[in-house]
Amino acid sequence: MLSYIQIVTTPTADTPGTCLILHFDTQRYVFGNISEGTQRAMVQRKVALSKTGDVFMTGQVNWHNAGGMLGMILTLADVLATQKEERTKKGVPEPDNGTLTNLRLHGGKNLTQFLTTARRFIFRKGMPLRPNEIRNDPRASNPGANPDWQDSNIKVWHMPVEAEGVQSIASSRKRSHEEMVHEDTAPAPTQQHPSAEETNQKALSEIVTQMFDSNWKLDALVETTLHQARLPAKLFVRNAKGHIQVYKGPLPGQAENVPDIPVLVRQPWPAAMIPNLPPTTPSRQSMSYIVKSHDQRGKFNVKEAQKYAIQKVDYKVLVAGGTVTASDGVVVTPEMVLGETVKGLGFAVLDVPEVAFIEPFIKRPEWSNEEILGGINVFFWIIGPGLIDDPRLQAFMQKMSSVKHIICSGDSSPNMLALESAAAQTYKLHQIDPERFPLPHFSNVETLSKSPAESLPSPLETGRTGKTIQLSPRYLHQDDKIIQFPDIPALAKKKEVPESELLPLIETARQKCSNPEFLAMIEQVESDIPNRDAEVITLGTGSALPSKYRNVSATLVRVPGYGNYLFDAGENTMGQLRRTFGDELPSVIRDLKVIWISHLHADHHLGTASVIKTWHNETRESNPMAKLHVASHVHMIDWIREYSQIEDIGYDRLTFTSIKQFDAKTRICETGRMTADQQQAYGLEKIDACYVDHCHGALATVFTWPSGLKIAYSGDCRPSDAFVQIGQGVTLLIHESTFDDELRGDAIAKKHSTMSEAIGVGRRMGARRIMLTHFSQRYQKISALDETMEIKVDGEVNAREKAKLDEVILAAFDYMRVKLGDFRKAQAFLPSIQRLLDDAEE
Numbered sequence: 001m002l003s004y005i006q007i008v009t010t011p012t013a014d015t016p017g018t019c020l021i022l023h024f025d026t027q028r029y030v031f032g033n034i035s036e037g038t039q040r041a042m043v044q045r046k047v048a049l050s051k052t053g054d055v056f057m058t059g060q061v062n063w064h065n066a067g068g069m070l071g072m073i074l075t076l077a078d079v080l081a082t083q084k085e086e087r088t089k090k091g092v093p094e095p096d097n098g099t100l101t102n103l104r105l106h107g108g109k110n111l112t113q114f115l116t117t118a119r120r121f122i123f124r125k126g127m128p129l130r131p132n133e134i135r136n137d138p139r140a141s142n143p144g145a146n147p148d149w150q151d152s153n154i155k156v157w158h159m160p161v162e163a164e165g166v167q168s169i170a171s172s173r174k175r176s177h178e179e180m181v182h183e184d185t186a187p188a189p190t191q192q193h194p195s196a197e198e199t200n201q202k203a204l205s206e207i208v209t210q211m212f213d214s215n216w217k218l219d220a221l222v223e224t225t226l227h228q229a230r231l232p233a234k235l236f237v238r239n240a241k242g243h244i245q246v247y248k249g250p251l252p253g254q255a256e257n258v259p260d261i262p263v264l265v266r267q268p269w270p271a272a273m274i275p276n277l278p279p280t281t282p283s284r285q286s287m288s289y290i291v292k293s294h295d296q297r298g299k300f301n302v303k304e305a306q307k308y309a310i311q312k313v314d315y316k317v318l319v320a321g322g323t324v325t326a327s328d329g330v331v332v333t334p335e336m337v338l339g340e341t342v343k344g345l346g347f348a349v350l351d352v353p354e355v356a357f358i359e360p361f362i363k364r365p366e367w368s369n370e371e372i373l374g375g376i377n378v379f380f381w382i383i384g385p386g387l388i389d390d391p392r393l394q395a396f397m398q399k400m401s402s403v404k405h406i407i408c409s410g411d412s413s414p415n416m417l418a419l420e421s422a423a424a425q426t427y428k429l430h431q432i433d434p435e436r437f438p439l440p441h442f443s444n445v446e447t448l449s450k451s452p453a454e455s456l457p458s459p460l461e462t463g464r465t466g467k468t469i470q471l472s473p474r475y476l477h478q479d480d481k482i483i484q485f486p487d488i489p490a491l492a493k494k495k496e497v498p499e500s501e502l503l504p505l506i507e508t509a510r511q512k513c514s515n516p517e518f519l520a521m522i523e524q525v526e527s528d529i530p531n532r533d534a535e536v537i538t539l540g541t542g543s544a545l546p547s548k549y550r551n552v553s554a555t556l557v558r559v560p561g562y563g564n565y566l567f568d569a570g571e572n573t574m575g576q577l578r579r580t581f582g583d584e585l586p587s588v589i590r591d592l593k594v595i596w597i598s599h600l601h602a603d604h605h606l607g608t609a610s611v612i613k614t615w616h617n618e619t620r621e622s623n624p625m626a627k628l629h630v631a632s633h634v635h636m637i638d639w640i641r642e643y644s645q646i647e648d649i650g651y652d653r654l655t656f657t658s659i660k661q662f663d664a665k666t667r668i669c670e671t672g673r674m675t676a677d678q679q680q681a682y683g684l685e686k687i688d689a690c691y692v693d694h695c696h697g698a699l700a701t702v703f704t705w706p707s708g709l710k711i712a713y714s715g716d717c718r719p720s721d722a723f724v725q726i727g728q729g730v731t732l733l734i735h736e737s738t739f740d741d742e743l744r745g746d747a748i749a750k751k752h753s754t755m756s757e758a759i760g761v762g763r764r765m766g767a768r769r770i771m772l773t774h775f776s777q778r779y780q781k782i783s784a785l786d787e788t789m790e791i792k793v794d795g796e797v798n799a800r801e802k803a804k805l806d807e808v809i810l811a812a813f814d815y816m817r818v819k820l821g822d823f824r825k826a827q828a829f830l831p832s833i834q835r836l837l838d839d840a841e842e
Helices: 038-045 069-090 111-116 194-212 312-319 355-362 391-399 420-432 488-493 499-513 516-525 573-590 608-619 634-643 676-682 721-726 741-749 755-765 799-806 820-828 830-837
Strands: 003-009 019-023 028-032 052-057 103-107 129-133 154-162 221-225 236-238 244-246 262-266 285-293 346-352 376-383 404-409 460-462 468-472 476-478 535-540 554-559 563-569 592-596 628-633 654-659 686-691 699-704 710-713 732-736 769-773 808-811 816-819
Touching: 003 038, 003 376, 028 346, 028 376, 038 069, 052 069, 052 285, 069 103, 103 111, 103 285, 111 129, 111 194, 129 194, 154 346, 154 355, 285 355, 346 355, 346 468, 355 391, 420 488, 420 499, 420 830, 499 516, 499 820, 499 830, 516 820, 535 573, 535 769, 554 573, 563 573, 563 608, 563 710, 573 592, 573 608, 592 608, 592 676, 592 699, 608 628, 608 634, 628 634, 628 676, 628 699, 634 654, 686 721, 699 721, 721 755, 732 755, 741 755, 755 769, 808 820, 816 820, 820 830
Parallel strands: 028 052, 052 103, 103 129, 346 376, 376 404, 404 460, 563 592, 592 628, 628 654, 710 732, 732 769, 769 808
Antiparallel strands: 003 019, 003 468, 019 028, 154 285, 221 262, 236 244, 236 262, 285 346, 468 476, 535 554, 535 816, 554 563, 686 699, 699 710
């Protein structure tokens, strides 16, 4: 049987954590960090998750180590659903050997709590998910060599390490959920009694079951009254014949004396109904694992078996480990006919995040247990910053010099491009329009910490993506599978459009953008646009889940003199920021004022925690009085509050616009204007919002600055009259454009917008500039946009007429940067970009 362990990610700007895949013919196992960007890297590396049944998360349960976990779970759930659907079509009731039927997550303290914070936005049926939270040291009750977990392929020993001299502390306090909340209101939680802790763990496990293995049905309706129904929601009533139909009458607040009639509503899934979780505190426990395959029986020796008076049918019994009595009475045992047992080989994944863990780690009893360490030939080290040269770790490694030590650290692994397909596309776009498409920042000779990525002395080795160690049928290091540093220009030339077709289009655009008459006309027609130096950076422009070419939703707007503003933060938004800004990133983060999250779908908010944590770390010494404002639906604010008990992300330095109340007739939300102090702190005059048709709590927004700049952001939605109303006269509309026009049926069914619908919203608003984003991941190309509109200069006209005269529409790409005053220049390059992508793979 073939088995091997492979490094899938090492610390880079794209992939902050280290992840490994253990491969057996029938199953895969994931070890290490499940950080943001891990799943996208697996797509790039063509690593399939279809046979993954167990994930062993190392280190502490925090966002750095587990930020990609929730997205990976969603993908695995969809894999399971697809496999089940295919079996049903084929009439095969039972899954094949190796088919995923459930998922087990192994990790340290707060693992289950981490999962349950997602109960309002993750729900999957028929995917039993079993968290195996290791809260106590198994060596205390199991001092011998017996494994703590095993299946038919591997044995695993858990090694939880508690940091020395540090006690868990509370990172957050319970806060109110009124609009514009700014003050902490409750004391930090206290230590729990053991019996209460056990009760809480059972309650959390039950929530996980409800999230992933519920019998809830979408079409199940429950009766309530019109005034008690939680709005916005789709309401149903029974007609005179008892048939169910959609309620189309007035809602409370839309008219006087609305009768409180019986109505039917869909009941939310059970886990979403749980308002609060048991309290917890950040864990100071780091998980490591020792892993070993089972011993394999020796080869059956036919010649030896023929020496005994047994039948050939008895051979199977002996191979299976049984004994056989020969016809002459001799008892034949497996040892008499089988070759020497092949001892199982294995590895250890060791996560030491900071200095406080070193001493407890090297004192673990496993290091003196020869039975456990037998056959362990390689240690994969996941080491925190500044620890490689610690003399205690160095001495430990030298003591274990018979073992290969592979070091995966931000101090040793090169900051190479982990997502070369996206980088190659950006390189192509850079060749067309370098001003709008700067190259991503990376280094093959430096690490994330800016130290030289040098070779380490034996027995140490720098961990590289693709490094593979075969465990069976024989032990073998396969360095030929290491991913080489990508040659981006060479990759960009693959399937390249002939220069004879592309260069004339590029040259035409460049001549146009340097034409004094063209530039003068732009200056004249845009003279009334405020903040023309404001820059839009589209960090993630894809939908649903990360792909090779597009990350999920995130758009940064930089307004000089006011600050930076982030609209949505899908998974690995920080990775995109690191690649976009390089050494400039600290100043960009320090100037971040507001984060807007449109709704609680994973592709729009799973990068929020790491952005907040990065801002907190960057400003707590340089500007400790600074505040970061987060505006979203109340459930998103609840999620931040709950997660902040697991990890200190700087919750007490956040302020909120927590949106819940709205006008039932217009669906426009009550947000209020910024106070003078808030305007000074965040640069905004006001935040308007409205509910839109997509999912529960989905919001669109309009940000208004004191200068008159107005930017509207749709999030995900069908075209919305309320959004048009609050967005009248906006300078810029950023609108989702998930589907091409020919897929309008899909857009309606999935509550998204087509390209024409998005443009229509902008024209109804009178938007001066329109940026289309959130494209379906099924294609990287874009539909043709009209670039033929000439700039006209008339006399004084109203805002809507003016918008018609110089409306500019752009389609967004990852890493794209365009200033409001440069939209017309960027539009000039659309024909060449369109031609470049005409032949792109889908």
